[in-house]
Amino acid sequence: MTLPTATDAGLVFVGRIHTPWTSRMDTPRQGRQDGPLCRIEIFDPWVPALDGLEQYERVEVIYWLHLSRRDLVRQSPAHDGAARGTFSLRSPVRPNPLGTSVARLVGIEGATVLVRGLDCLDGTPLLDLKPDRTLFTPIAPPQPGDLQTGNP
Numbered sequence: 001m002t003l004p005t006a007t008d009a010g011l012v013f014v015g016r017i018h019t020p021w022t023s024r025m026d027t028p029r030q031g032r033q034d035g036p037l038c039r040i041e042i043f044d045p046w047v048p049a050l051d052g053l054e055q056y057e058r059v060e061v062i063y064w065l066h067l068s069r070r071d072l073v074r075q076s077p078a079h080d081g082a083a084r085g086t087f088s089l090r091s092p093v094r095p096n097p098l099g100t101s102v103a104r105l106v107g108i109e110g111a112t113v114l115v116r117g118l119d120c121l122d123g124t125p126l127l128d129l130k131p132d133r134t135l136f137t138p139i140a141p142p143q144p145g146d147l148q149t150g151n152p
């Protein structure tokens with residue numbers, strides 16, 4: 001398909017991820033929390049944004065799979081002729097190649113976050129870090145929508 005030319009989301013790369021993998025063929029399909037140690041380098045001026053993250057055991061890592069093609073609506077991951085829709089897959093090939101992993105936080109050393117559980121190439125740009133949502137209790141007071149259930 002032909003990709004639209006216009007974009008309206010301005011993303012900022014806040015760091016770079018260092019992993020043992022330099023080939024997509026060697027990279028895990030999904031990271032595992034007993035996988036190799038990976039280093040997430042945080043760029044200035046975002047280093048102070050790490051304050052408080054150390055208290056969480058797991059961190060959600062959001063990254064930009066920068067070498068992916070972005071033009072497949074359907075794809076066949078097993079190359080067996082059986083195609084599925086891109087949104088039913090976690091393939092790196094997607095219109096906006098976001099990757100997410102819940103990684104085990106090993107430590108924070110200055111501007112470097114050490115984790116296990118990634119599945120991206122060495123040099124992959126970092127978009128964001130968040131505490132694992134299952135460990136996080138909102139700090140801001142609840143809002144009415146937090147208590148809403150059912151319809152409408």
Ligand code: SAM
Binds near residue numbers: 125
């Ligand atoms: N865990 C993430 C997710 O579910 O959103 C990513 C899963 S994706 C299947 C992982 C694969 O993306 C790797 O096996 C590798 O083939 C590919 N990949 C990793 N880093 C990449 C990069 N920087 N650019 C393009 N493809 C990449």
